[in-house]
Amino acid sequence: MEPFRLGVDFGTSSTVAALLGPDGRVRPLLFDSSPLLSSAVFLGPDATVLTGADAERAGVANPAGLEPNPKRRIDDGTVWLGEREVGVVDLIATVLGRVAAEAYRVTGAPPAGVVLTHPAGWRQARLGILHAAATRAGLGPLEFVPEPVAAAAYFVRVLGQTLPPDRCLVVYDFGAGTFDVSVVRPAGTGFVVVASAGLPDVGGLDVDAAVVAHARSLTGGATQAWSRLDWPQSPSDLQARHALWRGAKAAKEQLSRHPATDLHVPLAGTDVRLTREEFDKLAAPLLERTSGLTLSVLREAGVAPEQIGGVFLVGGSSRIPLAATLLHRTLRIAPTALDHPELVVAEGSLRAAPAEPPTITLPPGGGAPTLPIPAPASGPPSTAPPSAPPYAAAPASAPPYAAGPGRGPRRRKALVIGGAAALVAVAVIAAAVLLILKPWVPGPITGATNVAVLKAHTDGVNAVAFSPDGKLLASAGEDDTIRFWDVDSHQPTGHDLTGFTIAPTAIAFAPDGKRLLSLASSDVQVWEVSSRRSAYDDLETLDTKVGDAYPGTLESIEFTDDGKRIAAASTYGNVLNWNTGNGSRAATYPTIAGPKKSLSDVALSPDGTTLAALDSTDGLRLYDVAKKTPVGGPLTAEDDPYGGLTFSPDGKFLAATTSGAGVIVFDLGTGRVVATLEGFTSMVRTIAFSPDGKILAAAGDDSRILLWDVPNDRQIGPALTGHAKKVDGSAASIHDLTFSPDGKYLASASTDKTVILWELDRN
Numbered sequence: 001m002e003p004f005r006l007g008v009d010f011g012t013s014s015t016v017a018a019l020l021g022p023d024g025r026v027r028p029l030l031f032d033s034s035p036l037l038s039s040a041v042f043l044g045p046d047a048t049v050l051t052g053a054d055a056e057r058a059g060v061a062n063p064a065g066l067e068p069n070p071k072r073r074i075d076d077g078t079v080w081l082g083e084r085e086v087g088v089v090d091l092i093a094t095v096l097g098r099v100a101a102e103a104y105r106v107t108g109a110p111p112a113g114v115v116l117t118h119p120a121g122w123r124q125a126r127l128g129i130l131h132a133a134a135t136r137a138g139l140g141p142l143e144f145v146p147e148p149v150a151a152a153a154y155f156v157r158v159l160g161q162t163l164p165p166d167r168c169l170v171v172y173d174f175g176a177g178t179f180d181v182s183v184v185r186p187a188g189t190g191f192v193v194v195a196s197a198g199l200p201d202v203g204g205l206d207v208d209a210a211v212v213a214h215a216r217s218l219t220g221g222a223t224q225a226w227s228r229l230d231w232p233q234s235p236s237d238l239q240a241r242h243a244l245w246r247g248a249k250a251a252k253e254q255l256s257r258h259p260a261t262d263l264h265v266p267l268a269g270t271d272v273r274l275t276r277e278e279f280d281k282l283a284a285p286l287l288e289r290t291s292g293l294t295l296s297v298l299r300e301a302g303v304a305p306e307q308i309g310g311v312f313l314v315g316g317s318s319r320i321p322l323a324a325t326l327l328h329r330t331l332r333i334a335p336t337a338l339d340h341p342e343l344v345v346a347e348g349s350l351r352a353a354p355a356e357p358p359t360i361t362l363p364p365g366g367g368a369p370t371l372p373i374p375a376p377a378s379g380p381p382s383t384a385p386p387s388a389p390p391y392a393a394a395p396a397s398a399p400p401y402a403a404g405p406g407r408g409p410r411r412r413k414a415l416v417i418g419g420a421a422a423l424v425a426v427a428v429i430a431a432a433v434l435l436i437l438k439p440w441v442p443g444p445i446t447g448a449t450n451v452a453v454l455k456a457h458t459d460g461v462n463a464v465a466f467s468p469d470g471k472l473l474a475s476a477g478e479d480d481t482i483r484f485w486d487v488d489s490h491q492p493t494g495h496d497l498t499g500f501t502i503a504p505t506a507i508a509f510a511p512d513g514k515r516l517l518s519l520a521s522s523d524v525q526v527w528e529v530s531s532r533r534s535a536y537d538d539l540e541t542l543d544t545k546v547g548d549a550y551p552g553t554l555e556s557i558e559f560t561d562d563g564k565r566i567a568a569a570s571t572y573g574n575v576l577n578w579n580t581g582n583g584s585r586a587a588t589y590p591t592i593a594g595p596k597k598s599l600s601d602v603a604l605s606p607d608g609t610t611l612a613a614l615d616s617t618d619g620l621r622l623y624d625v626a627k628k629t630p631v632g633g634p635l636t637a638e639d640d641p642y643g644g645l646t647f648s649p650d651g652k653f654l655a656a657t658t659s660g661a662g663v664i665v666f667d668l669g670t671g672r673v674v675a676t677l678e679g680f681t682s683m684v685r686t687i688a689f690s691p692d693g694k695i696l697a698a699a700g701d702d703s704r705i706l707l708w709d710v711p712n713d714r715q716i717g718p719a720l721t722g723h724a725k726k727v728d729g730s731a732a733s734i735h736d737l738t739f740s741p742d743g744k745y746l747a748s749a750s751t752d753k754t755v756i757l758w759e760l761d762r763n
Helices: 052-061 088-107 124-136 147-157 204-218 223-230 235-254 276-300 321-331 341-351 419-437
Strands: 005-010 014-020 026-028 041-043 049-051 078-081 084-087 113-118 142-146 168-174 179-187 190-199 260-265 270-275 308-314 413-416 445-455 461-466 472-477 481-486 506-509 515-520 523-528 554-560 565-570 574-579 585-590 601-604 610-615 619-624 629-635 641-647 653-658 663-667 672-677 684-689 695-700 705-709 714-720 734-739 745-750 754-762
Touching (some): 005 088, 014 088, 041 052, 052 235, 084 088, 088 124, 142 147, 147 168, 147 190, 147 308, 168 276, 168 321, 179 276, 204 270, 204 276, 276 321, 308 321, 308 341, 461 506, 461 745, 472 506, 472 745, 515 554, 523 565, 565 601, 610 641, 619 641, 641 684, 653 695, 663 695, 672 695, 672 705
Parallel strands (some): 113 142, 413 506
Antiparallel strands (some): 005 014, 041 049, 078 084, 168 179, 260 270, 445 754, 506 515, 554 565, 565 574, 601 610, 610 619, 619 629, 641 653, 653 663, 663 672, 684 695
16 A cells, blocks of 8 residues: 555644645545544543544533534643543544544555644644644654644645745634634745734634524524523423524525525524625624734734735635625735635645644643544554545546535626617627628527537636627636636637636626626626726725615626616615716615515616515515516416526516426516426526527536427427536536527536536527
């Protein structure tokens, strides 16, 4: 068996480990199919010891036997689990022993070396406890790397970012239990920490607590239920409390991808609606402390803005969009954020150059272990063969993170429109171009053929858009980049747009093709296509505030009036307008009274006069933007509309996804359902009409695209497949679909980091 090295990031809430193989590739070590191992330890009344998810489940019924965050107990010496006193060294050794045993099970051999990461501020005593725990778990020989140094190694040696010797990297580490910020600079072949500080009382767990407190404020009448949730007196109460906090964590994570979510309050028997705007208000006091500390550390270290070579977000809680937004506003530097920030330190530890070993003071004594630690890595291999070889099994193009939770798609839509006259003009011009350049007579569509797989993005692709002449395709990805492609040659063309604080989730060309509109959360920007520069001197000219308040998350944004205006609809039902000449605010139409009214989805009609809005109270309805009044009654169907609202180009039809993994199409003249798309095996994420409104394409989490003949309500041909599966075998999600203006091509954007160009087959 070839030797390997093991990197371990022992965290407050989760522990992550990575394997560096002889081929130089790094892979995460999986625990129950996830790269995140809960750091929890449970000791049962019968002396049974459990770790990870097993420990968390057992702790629901017997919380006295559970220690969910051993790292927080590093200075306590001993802790009580149930009726037994346990040494902190053994608590940590139990977690590290699980890592050692899993690494041995997968590779069949002890590691040639082990790298343990630690907070930059840890000194001799704490490092001694970590060293003793790793030794007791059978790990060795040991190296220690500060967490920000590991992050810097990842930033430079994995992401390929440049960090000159005279520049510093700011590592913003927002984990579950604590927040740390460090300033790191290159030194020889490695990195050193220039300055570091932390907030022990700010982490993802504290954000979860704010969500729970918000739910309490909205259900104040359920005093008896909250009494049981706060002080459980029975197994059912304990399970309810666990479900509440687990739901709060899930709500926090979902709000990084969606504008709103529901949190169920057990025992009270009610659901609480939480919007991203409300969540941002809850999290802002905590996140403002993190950005404020970051600025303070830089000032005290004497680091000027021009000396900062990058700002890197790590730790699972750094996914919260507001964290990047506040940091950008504070430093005026766009941070680098990843889909899986919690995995950075473990892999980076294996990329860090060897450093002088720290001085370690081992804890006194030692004695017999107080917990039965899992078999050390140097023990005999399991009689069962490893489930899969750790390296060679994955293809060369496999993403570095084989499994684990992702941010997932955020539903955003961007349509290029310009009134009836503009549509006719564009159609005439497009037809003339086709006759001159590409003699081609369209016929009935029978399917589509994969003609090109466009590969350049380093992360999932969120959105795609064709230029009005159909010659250029733009794609926006989670790698914070908008790329451009020549449709005929299928090759990248021109410079990319980079430096976004939050990854763009929607893009659209102006009717003349000279400008490109991008939307990232509520950040609206306009770019000159030819120069790839901002259309305005100040990128924040397109201010989204309404008075002193933000209007809600922008969900639909587009060019109107032949490109003279930009219109955007928000989750509070506001419609905002800007003049494209200078980027100034033109008008704001509060179509639906907010912010008490929060919508799960909105969409503007192609002429900008009608708003489609969906909420749990009024259902799916249309509103006149100018008159601020409802148009007709609710649009209803057998299966409730769920979201993904999309108007047809002529504004006569509205498509919506359903809760039953399908799509329904309404005729807005009659309010009736005229087509029902079925055949999906999971949630539908994106819908697109063809230019003539007769064909509908839909796709989602099962990585398949279905084409539908709307007038005849029937599927066209078999499902389109072509986007690669993830390394764990699950399907890649398709985030966006768009037809070319001439209706010849369909482009699909996916989490597999590619865009596929499909040519529609016609008789």
